Amino acid sequence: MSDHYESIQREIIQALEIPAEFDAEQEAALRIQFLKNYLMQSGMESYVLGISGGVDSSTAGRLAQLAVEEARKEGYNAQFFAMRLPYGVQRDEEDAQRALEFIKPDKVLTVNIKPATDGMLEGLKGAEMAFRDEAHQDFVMGNVKARQRMIAQYAVAGAHKGLVIGTDHGAEALMGFYTKFGDGACDLTPLHGLNKRRVRMVCEYLGAPDNLVHKVPTADLESLSPGKPDEEAFGISYAEIDDFLEGKKISDHAIEVILKYYNGSHHKRALPVTPYTPLPQS
Known part of the structure; x- marks a missing residue:
C-alpha cells in the first residue's frame, strides 16, 4: 500500500467522518441524544423507518425507539413507526419479525410494494x-423497489408529522451501495460515521440477538438473485472495507475495488449539481 494510496485513504476517512476512536456505549448514547434533540427542535412528532431484518435497520430502529421514549419522558409527543415493506413475500421474513421484537416499536405498518412496482x-x-x-x-x-419503499415511508411521515430515517453508514457511503432517491433518500442518518463492524457493535450493545447482529448483509432487491450477499456483489469483504475506513493496511486488490466504487458513486453523495458545480475529478 503506497504513500499515495495512504493519502487518499486519509482523505476518504475524513470526508466520511469516520472517528479514530470508538466506544459502542458512547456512540449509542450520542445517536439517541441526536435523534431526540433533532425531533424536538424540528417540531415534528414521529420517526419512520423501513425494517428489513438486517443489522443496519435493526440498529437504527432501536436507536429511534429509545430516542422517542426519551422525548416522551420530557413531555414531548413523539412516536416511532417501523414499516415492513415486502415485495410480495419476503424470503427472510422471520428475520424481519425478529428485528421488530428487538426494536419494540410504537407502531408497525406493513405495505406490500409489489402492486406498485409491478x-x-x-x-x-x-x-x-x-x-x-x-x-x-x-x-x-x-432500484424501483427501493424507491417505492421510500414513497411509502414518506407517505406515512407526511400523515404523522414525521421524519424518515436512513440507514446509510460509512461502509455503504464508501461503496455507494444504496439506491439514489431510494434507500439513500431520507431526512437524517443516525448511523453516519460508523463502519459495518461498528454498527454491529452498537447493535450488540443495544441488546440485539447474535443472529441479527451477525446476519449476512444482503440488499435483496433483484428477483433473479434473491438474497445475494453484499460482499459477493462487491468482490471484497466488509472486513476489508472496515479496515480501510479505520486506516489499516489492506491488499492492493481491495484498494482498487474500493476506489472504483468510491469514485464511481460521487454523484450519490452529492447534492443535485448546478451549472456552477465543479466537475468531479477522476
Whole structure:
C-alpha cells in the first residue's frame, strides 16, 4: 500500500467522518441524544423507518425507539413507526419479525410494494421502454423497489408529522451501495460515521440477538438473485472495507475495488449539481 494510496485513504476517512476512536456505549448514547434533540427542535412528532431484518435497520430502529421514549419522558409527543415493506413475500421474513421484537416499536405498518412496482413495470413496457435483457430489467426494477419503499415511508411521515430515517453508514457511503432517491433518500442518518463492524457493535450493545447482529448483509432487491450477499456483489469483504475506513493496511486488490466504487458513486453523495458545480475529478 503506497504513500499515495495512504493519502487518499486519509482523505476518504475524513470526508466520511469516520472517528479514530470508538466506544459502542458512547456512540449509542450520542445517536439517541441526536435523534431526540433533532425531533424536538424540528417540531415534528414521529420517526419512520423501513425494517428489513438486517443489522443496519435493526440498529437504527432501536436507536429511534429509545430516542422517542426519551422525548416522551420530557413531555414531548413523539412516536416511532417501523414499516415492513415486502415485495410480495419476503424470503427472510422471520428475520424481519425478529428485528421488530428487538426494536419494540410504537407502531408497525406493513405495505406490500409489489402492486406498485409491478404496475410501474407494466407502465414502462406500455410506453415501449426497452431493457437490454432480463438481467438488466431485474437490476433496474430493483432500484424501483427501493424507491417505492421510500414513497411509502414518506407517505406515512407526511400523515404523522414525521421524519424518515436512513440507514446509510460509512461502509455503504464508501461503496455507494444504496439506491439514489431510494434507500439513500431520507431526512437524517443516525448511523453516519460508523463502519459495518461498528454498527454491529452498537447493535450488540443495544441488546440485539447474535443472529441479527451477525446476519449476512444482503440488499435483496433483484428477483433473479434473491438474497445475494453484499460482499459477493462487491468482490471484497466488509472486513476489508472496515479496515480501510479505520486506516489499516489492506491488499492492493481491495484498494482498487474500493476506489472504483468510491469514485464511481460521487454523484450519490452529492447534492443535485448546478451549472456552477465543479466537475468531479477522476
